Amino acid sequence: MRKMYLLPLFVLLHVGILPAQVFNMSGAPVFSCSGQFFDSGGGAGNYPDNQNLHTTICPDGTGNTHILLRFEQLALAAGDTLCLLDGSTVFAPAIACYTGLGHPLPLEVKASPANTGGCLTAVFASDGQGTAPGWSAVIQCVACTLPAPTNVQVVQMRNGQMHWRWDDVPGSLGFEVSVNGSPWEPSNLPLGHIVSGLQAGDIVLLEIRPISPNPACSVLSVSVNKAYVECTLTISLVSLAPAQCAGTATGTAVVRANGAVGPAQFFVVGSGQSFSN
Structure with missing residues (x-):
């Protein structure tokens, strides 16, 4: 009986590394997430004089949704301008415009969350007074x-209320809050929220997140906790010399303030005049 042997066959595949795509500004749209x-x-020469071009760069639909341009070189002649617009047309709002030299690098420009298409449009204009390496x-x-x-x-605690405040998030439509794990609700101030019905010693855990104009965008939240404290500032009159009297009499009053945080300010009853000492 003849024995048959199966010998493994190895096929060597040559795997080539494709060079990164290169897109020179020409006015043609670009659909890519790399390159x-x-x-x-181009990468080796200056741009020419008297140009007026725009190129729109959009995601190619294979992954993430918003274009980010990371500038590794940006050198323009005086009078020449590169503007990056937040959208797919020349009518989109400008994110930034650049001219001249000395820009801090690397420099990143990204489509905003309000930009539902995720595209950026580059608009370039050069005059006839000299060129530069470009970008x-x-x-x-x-x-x-x-x-x-x-x-x-x-920023304030009084009358059973705790008044919170925070900085704005560009592109957000407002904010939602969760108080001590409650369901999300819109904040009751544009850049803040007032929590009511508190008693001394109550702990407030406030979680805040921005409201996105684009349902496809995710949002991040932050949580902060604070104990409600009620402070009573009492003022006692220690001495008054000479005796208090009407008219133009003068004298020295010594008072003591308990419970104040920072310098106390004193007012004469019935007048708007204040005293710092």
């Missing part, structure tokens, strides 16, 4: 995310 974006002079930018697609608000703090 290099150059001025019309080189890496094209990326990133997720659309609204950050949590910052500088969250309590």
Whole structure:
């Protein structure tokens, strides 16, 4: 009986590394989440005089939804301008405009959460007074995310209320809050929230998140807790010399304030005049 042996067959595949895509500014739209974006002079030369071009760069639909340009070089002649617009047309709002030299690098420009298409439009104009190397930018697609608000703090506690305040988040439509794990609700102030019905010693855990104009964007939240404290400031009259009397009599009053945080300010009853000492 003849024995048959199966010998493994190895096929060597040559795997080539594709070079990064290169897009020189020409006016044609770009649909990509990778590659290099150059001025019309390319990566090795200056751009020419008297140009007036715009190029729209959009995600290619294969992953994340918003374009980010990371500029590794940006050198323009005086009088020449590159503007980045937050959208797919020349009528979109401007994010930033650049001219001249000395820009801090790397420099990142990203489509905003309000930009539902996630595209950026570059608008370039050069005069006839000289040129420069232009720019080189890496094209990326990133997720659309609204950050949590910052500088969250309590600015007032009185009458059973705790008044919170925070900084704005660009692009948000407002804010939602959750108090001690309650369901999310709109904040009752544009950049803050008042929690009512508190008693001394109550702990308030406030979670805050921005409201996104784009349902496809995720949002981040921040949580801060604070104990409600009621303070009573008492003023006692220690001495008054000479005796209090009507008219133009003068004298010295010594008072003591208990419970004040920071310097106390004193007023004469019936007048708006204050005394710092």
